[in-house]
Amino acid sequence: MTQESVGVGPTQPLGEAPAPSPRRERKAALLVAPEGLIARHRGSGVMARTAVPAFRTTYGFISHNFPAIIMIGILASVLGVLAQGGPTLMGNQMRNALVLGAIYALIAIGYTMVYGIIELINFAHGDVFTLSGFYAFLIADHFGINKLAASSGFGLLVALVVIFAVSMLLAGITGVLIERVAYRRLRDAPRLAPLITAIGVSFLIEGFMLAFFGPDNVTTHQASWINGNAFTLGAVAVRWTDLFVLGMALVLMFALGAFVTRTRLGKAMRSTAQDRQAALICGININRTIATTFFIGSALAAAGAIIYSINYGSLKWNLGFHVGIIAFTAAVLGGIGNIVGAGIGGFLIGMIYVFGGSLAGGAWSESLIFAILVLILTFRPVGLFGVDVASRS
């Protein structure tokens, strides 16, 4: 607590070698993390320096055990819902939380990957999510995919494969285009310049969707694709949709994990995120690597959007704005730059949103999320699984 950590700049200054760290390694949790994570180590800052010892001890305790506290909080709210509405309500809400969490997780991964590699909060990401939902909607309506999905079990399978593959591809291309046009030229510009173009891209996509799909909810037809219940647990009906949605999200996330840890391009992504110049002198094509990151992030957002569409049956031009902010919170909760953290953060946020909202009243769900965000940032600025900056500087 007494150590004063020195602010680490956005990129590691020349000549500053990472000192040997005796800390335990958490390899799995640190797939991609920004090189210059700028948050200070907990225990520095105004409060820790000026506060009375008792307060400081309490603060340190909370800070240190923050993941456990969050888990206990979630568990308590789950039990609260159980007490309030019995196992049926709890089961239904658990199902809702997992589905919502899967969507947040898929979007959060895109935020975290892009931040990890170019240190940009990609404001357009939430809108790419919505836009790719509309891609899927248009494809399904205009190429007879809806009919195909309704025809038979095999038809449904083909329809799902087509809709996921094509939408993810289109979304990926969209992401790559955005990076190429709006961000790449500003890579060496002042740090806030690409943030402004990101805001511009966000407005552009939102305005485009507003102009073409109108200001109201658009009903997609994918909600009727998958019917029936897989099984029932007590009074809780688990629909095939729920299983599919959750399975799809998990498969994609594990595929991403394998890609990032096993493949050449995945390793190039991680190395570029950790030290771009060092990656350059290893002969890594930075532009292609960054483009890949955008492609994957956007494609995962597209998967999230299709899942959203299948589950909720409607889309709206500014949907990505709200969903995006919550997903960004999930990324921060998991420690921004950390892919696994973003995945877990997404599911945690889903739980908090559903169970907290169930107890406090639905209108409070979002406020609750932001209260959590403020708590994280107060007690654990690096997120639940973030990189401990002090151990590296």
Next chain:
Amino acid sequence: MRNPLLRHATVCVALAVVLVLLTYVFDAFTDYKIAGVAIFFIAAAGLTVLTGVNGQLSLGHGALMAIGAYTTSLLLKEQPQLPMILPLLAAIVSTGVAGAVIGVAAARLRGPYLAGATLALAVGLPQVAVHYGSVFGGNQGLPVPVPTPPSALGGDFPNERWLAWIAIAAALITLFLLANLVSGATGARLRAVADDEAAASLAGINVARIQVLAFVVSAACAGLAGSLFAYWVGLTAPSGFGLSVSLQLLSAIVIGGLGSLSGAVLGSFLVVMAPFTISDLAGNLNLSSDVANNLPLALYGVVLIVTMLAFPRGIQGALFSLWRLAKRNLRRPQAPTVSTTA
């Protein structure tokens, strides 16, 4: 003029004269837009001190403006006859205090985490007004009476011009105070902390205190702007202070030229005027009303992207480079480029 105080005062007085004369030239609607630019500039100038000079990113200045606006509206709800200066001052004080609280929390946050925290503020705070509708008027908001010009100005003096005068006065006072702050010793400290916190703290600067100070100053400006904004719109409602206001403020200062107050002026002008111009433009394009009504958002996005790509250091930065280039060419008349054209 060597004395910066005198120079700033001269510039401000000159600007005041020009702007007041201009309000006579333009019609009421243009005066109204000028008032909008001036109000927006106050908040942008405050954000310049925080983000541009001190290096702390805030995505939550819209929420701070909301605090100022609600302070004003609540005061006027209780005491409708208050002279305008009191609600304005109350807004500055209340938002300044809020800024201090946020600043203390923010002093330990950097980069994306500070962005996340202020983002939460921007999205979360307006919701409070919705949740406690009985006090804050919910989604409908609270009405604010239009400030009327004193009778000494004559009976047919337009309200818009009077509002423009007030906004201009407030903006120029803000400009004067902030220009002195930024060019003085405090400004040097603010910049030192932005450049290198470790070095600044080794040089004896209390980094956390400077960061909180920047937040307070910046919040006070946002409060004043929010209060004037309430008068300008005639209504204080949560929808008026969403995240988009915060994002526009940030866009204004970056597009204008991060860290410079004159950049904030340029940026405010662009960000406030662009939507008006774009709406006019879209209206003249003979598009179906659906598209015409909804296209401005997209065009506004394009403006942000194109401006930023063209001037990565902001308009102010581009002008500065141009000026340096011109000076170099003037100083060396025998430069080869000149001789070949001759």
Next chain:
Amino acid sequence: MTPVEAHTEGNGAAPAAAGAPMLELRSIDVNYGRVRALRGVSLTVNEGEIVALIGSNGAGKTTTLRTISGLNRPSRGEVRLRGVPIHQLGAERIARMGVAHAPEGRRLFPRMTVRENLEMGAYARTDRAGVRESFERVFTLFPRLKERTSQLAGSLSGGEQQMVAIGRAYMSNPQILLLDEPSLGLAPILVDTIFEVIREINARGGTILLIEQNALLALKTASRGYVLETGNIALSGPAQDLLTSPDVQRAYLGM
């Protein structure tokens, strides 16, 4: 320190053993904003030799290496690799052409394992067998690393990190190896190990451009040397001659 204008550039200074020029810098200027970091730097590294570039802090040694590997762009002059101009190319292309750079501060990927760091060094290579061979060679040069393959690079000691940095550069099977202060911050015994490996790499035909503040060690290892002072090449010649030069002795060897 007196800026000696005794700069005798030319192949005449090179020992007879060296081969054709591998790397040539011709009157390079580099600017950082308005500050000129290098002015008119020319140097040659011949195939199969170790060349030392010595000089005090801020003389421009690191800038020289960064310019060769494309991280900085010269405002004037040429860099040629085997006669091919490379100063217009991006760092990535230059790396693929066989310039391997073990940079200042090592610049490992701290949250990747030792094995992954080495793999990234061979990123541009497609010959799997060759890469496997390079792994073996790196592990022969640095047996310590073999025990550490699955450890995160950020958790290694300084000496081990330097080994990974050199190993990573060597993994690309380079035409020329640029080493920036390999001895910096290491215990004397480790410095010996590192320099032994540098000689070993050279003995197997590797061409090396070495930057050092430890001028004595560098000149003892190298066949030729250049002395950089405030962005200029002040002296150059066979390492033996530089070691006995009174200017060098006074300024860099503390004699």
